[in-house]
Amino acid sequence: MTAISHTETTTRTPAPPPRRRRRPVAPYLLLVPSIAVLLIALGYPLVWQFWTSTQKFGLAQQFGRPPEFVGLGNYARLFTDPQTWAVVGRSIAFCLVNAAVTVVVGVLVALLMNAVGTVARLVLQVAMLLAWAMPVIASMTVWIWLFDWHRGVVNWLLTQAGLDFTNHNWLEQPLSFYVVATVIVVWMSVPFVAFSVYAGLTQISEEVMEAAALDGASPVQRFFSITMPMIRPVLMIVALLQVIWDLRVFAQIKMLQDAGAATSSTDLLGTYIYRLGVGSSDFGMASALSIFVLVLTVALSFFYVMHLMKEEDA
Numbered sequence: 001m002t003a004i005s006h007t008e009t010t011t012r013t014p015a016p017p018p019r020r021r022r023r024p025v026a027p028y029l030l031l032v033p034s035i036a037v038l039l040i041a042l043g044y045p046l047v048w049q050f051w052t053s054t055q056k057f058g059l060a061q062q063f064g065r066p067p068e069f070v071g072l073g074n075y076a077r078l079f080t081d082p083q084t085w086a087v088v089g090r091s092i093a094f095c096l097v098n099a100a101v102t103v104v105v106g107v108l109v110a111l112l113m114n115a116v117g118t119v120a121r122l123v124l125q126v127a128m129l130l131a132w133a134m135p136v137i138a139s140m141t142v143w144i145w146l147f148d149w150h151r152g153v154v155n156w157l158l159t160q161a162g163l164d165f166t167n168h169n170w171l172e173q174p175l176s177f178y179v180v181a182t183v184i185v186v187w188m189s190v191p192f193v194a195f196s197v198y199a200g201l202t203q204i205s206e207e208v209m210e211a212a213a214l215d216g217a218s219p220v221q222r223f224f225s226i227t228m229p230m231i232r233p234v235l236m237i238v239a240l241l242q243v244i245w246d247l248r249v250f251a252q253i254k255m256l257q258d259a260g261a262a263t264s265s266t267d268l269l270g271t272y273i274y275r276l277g278v279g280s281s282d283f284g285m286a287s288a289l290s291i292f293v294l295v296l297t298v299a300l301s302f303f304y305v306m307h308l309m310k311e312e313d314a
Contacts, residue, residue: 046294053287061283074288083264084272084289088296091247091269094178095300098249099242102186103235106193113194114201125195132191140255143184147171171261178266184252189245193238200231240304244297250274269293 053074055067078084109128113121131139146153149169158165170176204227212222228235250270257263257271267275269289277286 049287049290052284053291055284057282057284057287059281062281067284070284074284075292078285078288078292087267087269087272090267092296092300094181094249094268095243095246098182098185098189098246099239101182102189102193102242102246103239105186106190106238107197107235109190109194110197110201113198128191128194131187136188136251137255139188140184140252143180144255144259147180169260171256171259174262174265177256177261181249181252181256184256185246185249188252189242193242196234196238197231200234201227204230236304236307240301243300243304247297247300248293 052067054069054071055061056070056074057067061067109124113124116124145151147155147170149155149167149171152170154170155165155168158168170180208226209222212226217225248270249268253266253268253271254274257266263271263275273286273289273293276289277283
């Protein structure tokens with residue numbers, strides 16, 4: 001029996017390697033039209049923008065004169081100008097501060113909606129929907145009137161509270177200008193964050209929270225140990241979107257500047273590109289700065305994107 005078993009063991013052929021399952025091709029084929037549309041709609045403007053950034057393209061070129069190829073000359077001029085780096089520094093600081101404040105306030109509003117009753121929650125939701133749906137031009141008109149240095153309601157309320165804000169011009173100094181801009185940008189962005197986080201809060205099981213409370217966990221411990229890990233993916237996405245949006249803010253800053261602020265000390269990247277292109281008709285420099293803003297946006301978003309990909313793989 002031992003010899004037979006040994007013979008069977010030695011003559012047994014090895015098992016064939018497992019076949020790799022073929023991935024279906026149909027889902028990739030269905031994605032081809034969407035990818036083609038994205039490449040045409042986004043790729044062509046991006047290529048045109050980069051090509052323009054390598055040319056001397058001004059007012060004369062708009063009337064038919066052929067552009068002059070300058071290579072990286074526009075980039076060299078742009079980044080040797082101290083004004084450019086001042087605008088970049090202000091834009092990054094404004095972006096990060098506004099994104100952080102927006103996320104914090106949005107989380108607090110979402111927690112409030114999750115804690116109050118149905119009637120109060122509906123009132124909050126309707127109020128935020130109205131703020132979110134209001135057109136930018138209409139809302140900016142109201143905000144400029146509120147902070148008007150002659151007849152503004154904000155100055156009147158502060159004066160009535162005992163502070164001397166009579167004829168105080170909020171847009172005159174850069175610091176107070178950015179305070180007003182931050183209030184407006186955060187007010188417009190909080191509804192999106194609040195609704196997104198509230199949707200995440202509704203997915204947290206009540207049984208888990210009750211079990212933690214029975215184990216003696218305080219509300220603060222439950223928030224940081226259960227709630228925050230549960231809504232972290234939502235927070236990462238809304239934080240990423242806020243960084244992108246706040247870095248490219250334009251309409252709010254431009255309208256505040258038109259209301260009486262100095263452009264040289266309050267320009268951010270969006271308004272600076274506008275001044276270079278439309279204001280100075282230097283579209284080559286404006287295109288070069290636009291490409292830089294794209295690279296800067298990708299750089300600021302890289303950490304968030306990598307973190308989201310790791311969480312999805314996990």
